[in-house]
Amino acid sequence: MIIKKLHESGIRSEHAYTAALASIGLSFLSWTASLKKEEAGLDRADRWGIFVGEWAPTFFGLGLALAQYEKRDGGLLKH
Structure with a gap:
């Protein structure tokens, strides 16, 4: 549901990978x-680096989910 809404709002897998x-x-x-x-x-520098670094896996995960949705959505549109 969230992936569909992101896709409908114009966000693509490339955007998530770039992020x-x-x-x-x-x-x-x-x-x-x-x-x-x-x-x-x-210590504080490490905390900042780790905090921001934790965003990357989330964006990669969204990118993969969007790529799967785009592949499925593209396949449905061709039929």
């Missing part, structure tokens, strides 16, 4: 920025 890759880069950037800008040190 996953971007979140990996953002994870590294947030870790680096936190390490350099905050006085809390490595």
Whole structure:
């Protein structure tokens, strides 16, 4: 149901994969920025990096689900 609504709103698997890759880069950037800008040190930087890094698997999962939906939806449209 959620995947269908995402697809109907124009979100495609490529968008989710792009968001996953971007979140990996953002994870590294947030870790680096936190390490350099905050006085809390490595522990806080690690928490920021892990927090943002946890988004990537979610986006990859959505990408896979959307790809399956697109494949099934495309097959239904051809008949």
